[in-house]
Amino acid sequence: MNSENIQLPDFLIADLYRNSLVITGEEPKTGNKITIPGKTVTETGWYLGSNLQKITLVVNEKEAVYLPDDSLQFLSSILGACKFNIGDVAIVNHHNNPVDYVSLKEKLSPGFLLLFGVTAQALQLPFTIPYYQVQKYDSCQMLLSPSLNNMLGNSQEAKLEKSKLWLCLKKMFNV
Numbered sequence: 001m002n003s004e005n006i007q008l009p010d011f012l013i014a015d016l017y018r019n020s021l022v023i024t025g026e027e028p029k030t031g032n033k034i035t036i037p038g039k040t041v042t043e044t045g046w047y048l049g050s051n052l053q054k055i056t057l058v059v060n061e062k063e064a065v066y067l068p069d070d071s072l073q074f075l076s077s078i079l080g081a082c083k084f085n086i087g088d089v090a091i092v093n094h095h096n097n098p099v100d101y102v103s104l105k106e107k108l109s110p111g112f113l114l115l116f117g118v119t120a121q122a123l124q125l126p127f128t129i130p131y132y133q134v135q136k137y138d139s140c141q142m143l144l145s146p147s148l149n150n151m152l153g154n155s156q157e158a159k160l161e162k163s164k165l166w167l168c169l170k171k172m173f174n175v
Contacts, residue, residue: 046097047108051090056110059148060094060117067091071148078165082173100124105138112172113140117147132164134172143168 047056048066057075061067067075072086079085090108092099101123104110120128120142129135135142145168151161169175 046092048086048091049089050087051108053084053088054109054111055084055089055114056104056108056112057089057091057114057116058094058099058104058118058123059091060122062095064093065096066093067148070152074148074152078169081166082169082175084173094118094122098122101138105140110140113142115142115144117149118144120144132168134168141172143172 059067059071061071064071066072075091076086079089090110092104092108101113104113104123115123125137127135127137129142129144131144131146133144145165146161151158151165
């Protein structure tokens with residue numbers, strides 16, 4: 001894919017550049033509403049996306065606010081294959097915003113929880129889950145996976161990780 005032809009949705013651009021865009025008029029306040037044709041999104045600051053389908057993705061990225069560009073592009077393509085987009089999910093970077101499962105459940109009400117490079121213990125879950133095993137708990141389907149970085153590129157190892165993830169996502173989302 002040619003990186004010069006990537007078009008990001010309006011809500012994603014607004015979310016990525018919320019603190020660096022010039023705003024004229026009154027000063028922004030916490031919890032600003034961003035209007036996108038057909039929907040209103042509440043600006044949160046601690047997660048990326050609109051959480052429209054109650055799918056929470058938790059990552060652990062030291063070098064990015066949410067995700068590095070290459071990981072975000074890969075994630076977007078995987079979501080697209082599942083008939084979702086970034087607006088359907090909430091991406092939480094556990095490194096920058098450590099949260100536990102109870103907090104995620106209260107604030108985001110996930111029906112699906114995907115952990116990339118984050119352990120069940122990091123979310124204070126009362127159990128462990130092996131990678132690539134869909135687990136139901138508290139009305140939520142969970143999946144643990146290695147970091148998205150392990151799936152980037154065309155190496156044999158990356159292809160194997162991608163295929164394992166894809167098989168689980170097909171099962172979770174009935175694709």
